[in-house]
Amino acid sequence: xxxxxxxxxxxxxxxxxxxxxxxxxxxxxxxxxxxxxxxxxxxxxxxxxxxxxxxxxxxxxxxxxxxxxxxxxxxxxxxxxxxx
Amino acid sequence: xxxxxxxxxxxxxxxxxxxxxxxxxxxxxxxxxxxxxxxxxxxxxxxxxxxxxxxxxxxxxxxxxxxxxxxxxxxxxxxxxxxx
Numbered sequence: 804x805x806x807x808x809x810x811x812x813x814x815x816x817x818x819x820x821x822x823x824x825x826x827x828x829x830x831x832x833x834x835x836x837x838x839x840x841x842x843x844x845x846x847x848x849x850x851x852x853x854x855x856x857x858x859x860x861x862x863x864x865x866x867x868x869x870x871x872x873x874x875x876x877x878x879x880x881x882x883x884x885x886x887x
Numbered sequence: 888x889x890x891x892x893x894x895x896x897x898x899x900x901x902x903x904x905x906x907x908x909x910x911x912x913x914x915x916x917x918x919x920x921x922x923x924x925x926x927x928x929x930x931x932x933x934x935x936x937x938x939x940x941x942x943x944x945x946x947x948x949x950x951x952x953x954x955x956x957x958x959x960x961x962x963x964x965x966x967x968x969x970x971x
Contacts, residue, residue, distance in 0.1 A: 807943045814940055817933030824925030837921035841908030849901030856898055859891045 812864070819868045822875035829882040836887075843880040847873060896948070903952045906959035913966040920971075927964040931957060 829835050850872040857865030913919050934956040941949030 807940065810936055810943065811940045814933050814936035817929050817936060819933075821926050821929035821933055824929070825923035828923045828926075829921065832921065834921050837913065837916065837918050839909040839912045842905050842912075845901050845905035845908070849898050849903075849905055852894055852898035852901060856891065856895045859894065 815864060815868045819872050822872055822879065826875050826879055829879055829886075833882070833886050835879075835883040838879070838883050840880070840883055843876055843883060847876045847880060850876060899948060899952045903956050906956055906963065910959050910963055913963055913970075917966070917970050919963075919967040922963070922967050924964070924967055927960055927967060931960045931964060934960060 825838075829838070850869045853869040854866060854873060857863075857869060909922075913922070934953045937953040938950060938957060941947075941953060
């Protein structure tokens, strides 16, 4: 595999996996005061569009990474709505 | 411009701009208790790698969007370090 492909895949892995510690934190603490609703709303919209983009260009890594990011960001947003 | 290009650019705009409300929130409140250090560390690493990827493939939108995301995420992380 070329170096540039490895860099791209590692980048995708990092940004997708990054949401998990935040999800775990709100799940455990049920506290979301410092989390911005604006951030997670825009982020959900963004990764949903990336998902649509991935479907259009038939790129499985884009589809998979953004579907995973969308689900995690949506759960964080749901926690934010529930525990203001 | 093709629809798929518009979708991709809008997606990039959303995910990049999404960090700004969070940055503004921690700036104003100086409170970061509910923000995950793990999330913003992994996210900083991820967008930095996307930036390197963009430089490699000479793609200006990838370079620009991820440079902007990196700076914002790094400031949020600095606030998290300063105001535990």
